[in-house]
Amino acid sequence: MSDCDSSCQKNSSSSLLCETCEGSEDEGRRLKRREKNRVAAQKSRKRQTQRADLLHEACELLEQRNRKLRREVDSLSEEQRRLTEALRAHEPLCPIMHCLLASSTSSGLQPDNTAACSV
Template sequence: MSLFNGTSNFIRHDASSLRLFRKSESSDDEEKRLKRREKNRVAAQRSRKRQTQRADELHEAYECLEQENSLLRKEVQLLIEEQQRLSDALKAHEPLCPVLNCVSWL
């Protein structure tokens, strides 16, 4: 099919070349699309894995803080009880205290 054999041969030859070009272009586009999808899939997996790891780390930190909070609450309760005992001891001592009952030094 030569270019010089008439217009219809030129058109058929040109259309055939165009189809091959489009097919080649289409398969290249398809290959690029598949590569892009694969890269995106891998990136999404990495992102989900990082999210899961971050959630696990936060949960672990939460549990540690809850445990520390519980220990601190117990310590506060013990200190409140000690303060109450010391206040009671001071009140019991006040009537018997010679220093507090002595007015001469004021």
């Protein structure tokens, strides 16, 4: 038992001493509650910062991946352009294409077998 508690019990007629004792107990509980709340708030802020850091890292990784994929798309588009250009340049010289065109215009049908053409 604290000195305040024993003095409050001995002097129960003195309400001033009891109010002081109760006030200090309330103040002690209030201080403990405030300390617990402060610690909880610090933990909460730390967790929030960690979540934000993880999201930032994930965002950076996704942006890197996006840049890599865009470079790949650009490269494939360039390859497609070059191949299309090469095909267009080859079409006038291609005997198979001439055979296919002649067969399709004479019969009105698309030929199934290019080997049937003897050029």
